[in-house]
Amino acid sequence: MTTSVEWDYFLSIEEDFIRTIPFVEPREGNFDTYSTQYAKILLAAASETDTVLKRLCKTIDPSCRKKSEQGYREFLVKGKRVPLLNAKAKSLRFGLSSTPWASYDFDNPQTPEWWTAYNKVKHHLDEGFRRATLRNTFDAICGLFVSLLFLYETEGLLQLSPAPRLLDVEEGFRAKRTRLISTEETALLLIANLPDDRRKLFEDAFSGPS
Secondary structure (H helix, E strand, O other), rough: EOOOOHHHHEEEEEEEHHOOOOOOOHHHHHHOOOOOOHHHHHHHHHHHHHHHHHHHHHHHHOOOOOOOOHHHHHHHHHHOOOOOOOOEEEEEOOEEEEOOOOOOOOOOOOOOOHHHHHHHHHHHHHHHHOOEEEHHHHHHHHHHHHHHHHHHHOOOOOOOOOOOOEEEHHHHOOOOOOEEHHHHHHHHHHHHOOOHHHHHHHHHHOOOOO
């Protein structure tokens, strides 16, 4: 069971997005809705993805010096990192899915729309603000999510806790990737590693009166 600063940061970004749901439900009909809150989340998610991809490229090849989206794109497409490029994140609760790196097609790789939106919002907020949409924000969070999973597997971190509240990945990807540990599993693992006397207190509390 492993956690990290990067994983905790991703979860905090996801929580920021979850807090917007009472105001704009993440459904297809609302994809073009934009807001200052989406702008902040988009900037945070895409900026962290930049950091994660830089680390991923260097983990795969220590001599790699890629420091831009174009550089990451060239490196990942040339290396045919198919599991990452085809990875699909989903929200079962809202019936949404995203393949954030689908534009990294082997024949004609392009910058993802959400990354373009990130750059427009970052460098030209007055012109790019309308690109801070629900769709682009959701895709950016998904991009960070699957990139982290691929990074952690590459680095040998095979379990993560806690699991995201909103997002999951398609089973075909998840079967070969870092395992996500639910909050309930985390609690059980922690209790199982307690000294006998303390573990019995929890077990008695959970079992209730006979």
